[in-house]
Amino acid sequence: MAEGRIVKALSGFYYVQTEDQVYPCKGRGVFRKRNITPLVGDFVSFDLDSNQEGYITEIKPRHNELVRPPIANIDQAMIVSSAAMPNFSSTLLDRFLVLIEAKGIQPIIFITKMDMATEEEKAALQAYKQSYEQLGYHVELFSSKEPAQPERIAALFTNKVTVIAGQSGVGKSSLLNALKPSLLLKTADISKSLGRGKHTTRHVELIEVNGGLVADTPGFSALDFEGLEAEELGGCFPEIRERTGMCKFRGCLHVKEPQCAIKAGVASQEIPSFRYEHYVDFLAEIQSRKPRY
Structure with a gap:
């Protein structure tokens, strides 16, 4: 029996990362009967057959889990807002913060596209940054035009499992591309008529970024407070x-x-x-x- 962490779920297979390699595994029928679905991020035990294909036999207890995106055992969430296109919304940011806090996940606030903000907008965003920092949140103002920043920000990912949340078009994929160009994540142009980005990410996968794991996922598709009293x-x-x-x-x-x-x-x-x-x-x-x- 071997142990590892599920790093990808695709077409009925769960890809389990051990210390030395990744094994494609199937879930046992017993999970279906008990209405348990293995999630990306789960620590699991699995058996290997003669073809080096695995069967998951046990899912370890989870620290936390999200439904959308379906992922477990998250350390932190980078909530990405943009200074412009779409314009910054403190209401939307606070919705994300509430949903993250409700799951016991550490939030980090990223505000992208600072290079596209007017001087007045920059001053307002600096004031918001100060307010959120006084509440104990880590806030980063990010400009994709400044190549010196990715090294400083990359350190935030080390030894952490991170989800990236934020509305479409705020630059989540662009941010990851700046941190790790080899990812070549598809970045969609914003549909100016709708003011929304097109969905460019489909399945959930944990990818290695600077000594940590980041969920490459469309993120939070629902921002209602269902389940929160x-x-x-x-x-x-x-x-x-x-x-x-x-x-x-x-x-x-x-x-x-x-x-x-x-x-x-x-x-x-x-x-x-x-x-x-x-x-x-x-x-x-x-x-x-x-x-x-």
Whole structure:
């Protein structure tokens, strides 16, 4: 019996990386009966037959998993936004941050295409960078026109399993190409009429980048808060999470309740008002969700 990590899933085969090579494996029928699907990123045990084809016999417990893209055991997520084409949206960035935080994954914020921003936009983005860094997030402003940057940024991937998230057209593939030109990932032109990029990536695969593994995947196709309850939302905002228990009322949702530490933090400007506004909007969205029976 051998052990390894699934690095690619394609056409019914799971490609398992061991220390010395990659083996194509099939999943055992027992997983189907138990409604378990092996995921890229899973640590597994497998048996090899005489043709060096493997059969997965066990899936080790997962630290975390995502449904879209289907991947497990992720260390960090690089959330890519762009300064222009499409324009930066703090609301969209915060949606991604909530979804990542809910899974217990470490986020890193990348803002690409800084070379395409106006001076006014650059100043606004520097202010956002400062706000997010004060909340404890790592933020990188990235210009594909500056060749000195990829070396500095490549170090963030070392010894980590990374997913890259962000809306279409923000430059995810271009970013990876800059870090590792041999990947030659297909980069799609933005469809200017739609303001969206075309999907260029299909199956999920972990590729080696600077001593780490990166998921080459279309990323988050759904940005709704399905599965996240109203009471859990605050835990996905670090500035709310660290003030847990400081409100007068237990179970405070930080909207209408009196003597709320979060509203006090907004009033004293310790919590950025745009973050609180997003929290209130997301909470309303979760509370208006139709119950599923």
